[in-house]
Amino acid sequence: MTQRTVQPPPVQGQGHHPLDVDTMREGARRLLAEDAELPTADELETLTLQLRGHIMLAVPEIETAAGRLPTDDVPRACALACVGEARMRLNLEPGHTLPAGIAHAQRLARSVNALVDHYENLGGGNR
Template identity: 55%
Template sequence: MNGSLDTALGAQAVDVDGMRGCIGRLLGPHAEIPETDELAMLTGVLRGHIESITPRIEQAALKLPADDVPRYCALACVGEARRKLTTTASPGPSAAVAYARKLARSLAALCDHWETLAGVVMCLACDQPIRDGEASMPYDHISPSGGTALSGTLHTRCAHTIRRH
């Protein structure tokens, strides 16, 4: 996946999967609060990921027309991520966890923008990219009011998956 992203955006390699793994340690369904030393290390890694991906997203977004919505959204996300990098956690362990989670959410949004700018199609059921050659199918959920409530693509293997939030 990352190779096609890099080619599409004309950029050096970005390890989105690795970034998402780091994010999952703080925000995933099985995330636990890390010990103080591990949390400090994880916060530093998140900051480094944000610092490395923001200029790449900005460069890719600036190639789009000035009135393009994905451009505007990506640039807003880049600005917000940079603002978060100018702050630090307040004193105390709970504040350090909250700050790390803010960075993780920001990095998750940046990863989403990176993939959107590259045209990566994500499965609506499992939130994983649909890679070339994988069986997939269109999905439209019609709302009771008549409009499409959710539209996108699913892996064929995910078509009968029940997703609970």
């Protein structure tokens, strides 16, 4: 029986840095922690933009790592499904009220957490 080990994503040229998973998780935690304080409208806008940026950075990293796996590989399929869900959430507009904006940002935060999990499972980051 052969043993398959997922290799970390290759360095993609000078200036390429792995995702800062700690910062990404901290941004998500700001909205998802049980004891999280509700953000103000200004804080919410900043958090939403930060989460969108995290997703935009994570998606190509995960696609690259998943693309190196066989097409019938379960972790590949799961990671790519998560990428699809995150992209869909990026295309959604938040509602016009603060609660609707918070709910939207929380969905983005859940996508960030899931993407980071897949990134680490595919060999990225420092574990």
